[in-house]
Amino acid sequence: MVKIAEIEAALGRIKTTIHRTPILTNSTVDSLAGRQLFFKAENLQKTGSFKARGALNAVSKLGDEISAVCCDSSGNHGQALSWAAKSVGKTCHVAVPKGAPMVKVAAIENYGGLVHFCEPNDAGREAKRNELVEKYGAKMIHPSQDFDVIVGQGTIGLELIEQFEEQPLDAIIIPVGGGGLISGIATALRASWPEVKIIAAEPVEVDDCAVSMEKGDLVVTEKNDTVCDGVRTNVGKNTWPMIKELVDEVITVDDISVAKAWKLIMERMKTVAEPTGALALAVALSRSFNESYPRDQFPRVGVILCGGNLDLSVVPQMLKLADC
Incomplete structure (x- = not known):
């Protein structure tokens, strides 16, 4: 389990480098939701996602004897780790699956990462990652x-506590994939807001967290296709105990709901979101959320807008889904 003192130390370690991201609101979205929604805009974070926080905290703790880091990623983590490593004078090697969008490959390289292509499957990614560690x-x-x-992702929670010092939120909706984001934020929030409802947002196409919560034990499910590619992974053994203890509920939504929420963010809020970035809003607007958390009892809800690295090639698909 992560400790609040570790998150506080992480914020002290990274706060002069990362952005203290703002809270966004929108009257049109509030009207549709029937309550006040407060968006923590991690799409405006360094490298375009919350991933910068955890990556920077991790590399900042490494000693001088370690000159390089590595990961396998075709998205936000690869960009964030490349940026973080360069920030502290270390080299980052990224195993990228063949066929990954070139815009993402270019972003990793622009942040200083060294790209090493691998086979586009779990075995290929693991083999290349092990090769980078060895070589x-x-x-x-x-x-x-x-x-x-x-711990680094948990610094979002500390910022939220400061930003809502006068009146805490009633509930908060956080995307879940591997579970690092929600585990860190939930740990921070529970220390100061023990009564806040913490809801995990998950695509119905990759619903392992929801299934795990229902069964009370960690379950691995198939990685089906979803527009929310940022969370197309299973909760891990390190994050599951924290999710099980700290999260109140997992609510799933389909890709059409995500696309409609994404279009709303782009058109009405005038801010750029990747599809996964709209996942929490899709849950906030869902029937399931509104039945479980009535508007009159939970009038102030936080929404984690987790990333803004939009691959423009997916825009036609998102617009088509949004019009369904």
């Missing part, structure tokens, strides 16, 4: 199961 003496930084990464 370059690189320290593997997992995107969600590394405890220093989880």
Whole structure:
């Protein structure tokens, strides 16, 4: 389990480098939701996602004897770790699956990462990652199961507590994939807001967290296709105990609901979100959430807008889904 003191130390370690992201509101979205929604805009974070926090905390704790880090990623973690490593004078090697969008490959390289292509499956990613560890003496930084990464993501929770010092939130909705983000934030919030309802947002196409919560034990499910590629992974053994203890409920939504929420963010809030970034809003607007958390009892709800690294090639698909 992560401790609040570790999260506080992480914030002290990274706060001069990362952004203290703002809270966004929108009257049109509030009207549709029937309550006040407060968006923690991690899409405006360094490298375009919350991942920068955990990556920077992890590499900042490494000693001088470790000169390189590595990961396997075709998305936000690869970009964040490349940026973080460069920030502290270390080299980052990223195993990228063949066929990954070139815009994402270019972003990793622009942040200083060294790209090494691998086969586009779990075995291929693991083999290349192990090769990078062996060949370059690189320290593997997992995107969600590394405890220093989880601690870094928890700094979002500390910022929320400061930003809502006068009146805490009634509930907060947080996307869940591997579980690092929600585990860190939930740990921070429970220390100051023991009564806040913490809801995990998950695509119905990859619902392992919901299934695990229902069964009371960690369950691995198939990684089906979803527009929310940022959470197309299973909760891990390090994050599951924290989720089980700290999270009140997991609510799933389909890709059409996510696309409609994404279009709303883009058109009405005038801010860029990747599909996964709209996942929490999709839950906030869902029937399941509104039945479980009535508007009159939970009038102030936080929504984690987790990332803004939009691949423009997916826009036609998102618009088509949103019009369904």
